[in-house]
Amino acid sequence: MSDTIEVRQGEEVDTVVLHRFIKEQLHDTPDGELTIRQFGAGHSNLTYLLQVGDWEAVLRRPPLGTVASKAHDMEREYTILHTLNQVFEQAPKPYIFSADEQIVGRPFFIMERRKGIVLDSEFPSEVTYTAELGRKISQIMVDQLVALHRIDYKKTKLIEMVKPEGFLKRQVSGWIGRFEKAKTSEIQGMDELRVYLMNHIPESQSPTIIHYDYKLNNAMFSEDFSEMTGLFDWEMTTVGDPLADLGVAMSYWIQEDDPEILKNGLGDPPVTVLEGFYTRGEFIQAYAEKSGRDISSIHYYLTFAYFKLAAICQQIYYRYEKGQTNDERFANFNIFVEYLIQYAVESSKKVG
Numbered sequence: 001m002s003d004t005i006e007v008r009q010g011e012e013v014d015t016v017v018l019h020r021f022i023k024e025q026l027h028d029t030p031d032g033e034l035t036i037r038q039f040g041a042g043h044s045n046l047t048y049l050l051q052v053g054d055w056e057a058v059l060r061r062p063p064l065g066t067v068a069s070k071a072h073d074m075e076r077e078y079t080i081l082h083t084l085n086q087v088f089e090q091a092p093k094p095y096i097f098s099a100d101e102q103i104v105g106r107p108f109f110i111m112e113r114r115k116g117i118v119l120d121s122e123f124p125s126e127v128t129y130t131a132e133l134g135r136k137i138s139q140i141m142v143d144q145l146v147a148l149h150r151i152d153y154k155k156t157k158l159i160e161m162v163k164p165e166g167f168l169k170r171q172v173s174g175w176i177g178r179f180e181k182a183k184t185s186e187i188q189g190m191d192e193l194r195v196y197l198m199n200h201i202p203e204s205q206s207p208t209i210i211h212y213d214y215k216l217n218n219a220m221f222s223e224d225f226s227e228m229t230g231l232f233d234w235e236m237t238t239v240g241d242p243l244a245d246l247g248v249a250m251s252y253w254i255q256e257d258d259p260e261i262l263k264n265g266l267g268d269p270p271v272t273v274l275e276g277f278y279t280r281g282e283f284i285q286a287y288a289e290k291s292g293r294d295i296s297s298i299h300y301y302l303t304f305a306y307f308k309l310a311a312i313c314q315q316i317y318y319r320y321e322k323g324q325t326n327d328e329r330f331a332n333f334n335i336f337v338e339y340l341i342q343y344a345v346e347s348s349k350k351v352g
Helices: 015-025 074-084 131-150 167-181 190-199 242-252 260-264 280-291 298-321 333-348
Strands: 034-039 046-052 055-061 094-098 108-112 208-210 219-221 228-231 238-240
Touching: 015 034, 015 046, 015 094, 055 074, 074 094, 074 108, 131 208, 131 219, 131 228, 131 242, 131 280, 167 190, 167 238, 167 242, 167 298, 190 298, 190 333, 208 242, 238 242, 242 280, 242 298, 260 333, 298 333
Parallel strands: none
Antiparallel strands: 034 046, 046 055, 055 108, 094 108, 208 238, 219 228
C-alpha cells in the first residue's frame, strides 16, 4: 500500500526548476533525474515526495488559490520544525526554506523523509490486525501527546514566537472570523454556536507546546507498531491550552458508533472505528491519567474543536467553489460543514 500518488492535475511542480534549486542548495544530493510524487491523504497543504536516486525528501507548500491570512505559513512551520526536531524526536528535520515563488509557485520548505507506517482508513495487507494492536496504537497516541505537552517551551525558541496569554479567546474569535470570511451560505445553528463559544470560555490550563492537528494519519509508526517514528503537519503548532490540543485530536478520532456522516465526512472511516481502538472517552481518560490534568471542561474544548474543523472544511470548500482547486474530494464539504455545526451545537449542550 503506497502512501503516494501521481501528482494531481493542476498541482504539478516544474521538475527542472526545482531540481536546479535542489542541486544549488542541497549539495549532498546525488546525480540523477528528479522524480516527484504526491502524498494524497491531506486536505490542505500540498506535500510531495522528491527522489533523486537513493536520496529522498519531502516538500511542503500552501494549497492552490486564496488562503486565509496567516494560514499556511511555510517559514513558520520550518522554524518550528527546526526547533522541535532537537527536543522531540518524532518531529522531522527540515533542510531548507525558500520564499522564492518562482520555484514551485509559493514559499515552501524541504524536510527529511521518514520511513514507517502511516495509518488512515486501512492497515497494510501484511499487517494482521487484532484488538490488542488497536489498544497499543491508541496508547502510543496518548503517550506522545502527553510527552509533547511536557516539553518546557521556555527552553526553546518557540518562546520568541508565541503569546500564550489569552490564547483560547483569540482562537475562538479568530476561527469565528475565518469561518465568516469563507462562508458560502447561511448555516442553521451557527448564531447559537457563536454565542455559546464566546460566552463560555473556560479558564485555560498552564500553556504547553501544542501540535493542534494531532491525528492518526499525521503520525508514523515502526513496522512492529512499538513506537511512533514520525509526526507531521506542524503548521498549526503553537503554545497554548493543552486541552485545546486534546479537543482537536478527538474531533478527528472517529469511533464505531458515530453517525455515518461523521465517519465518512473526510473520506473512508479511519481505522479507529475498529474494535480495540480507544473510544474518545477512553482516550480522554487515559490522557488525564498520564498528564494529571483536570478534564472537567473537556466538552467545551470538543465543541470548539468540531467548530474549528467545520471552519477548516469551509475554507477548503470555499476554494473548491471558487474554482481554485479541482480536487473532487471537496465537492460535498459544504454538507459536512453543516453537519459539523449541528454536531458542535449538540456537544455544547452537554456542558452544564
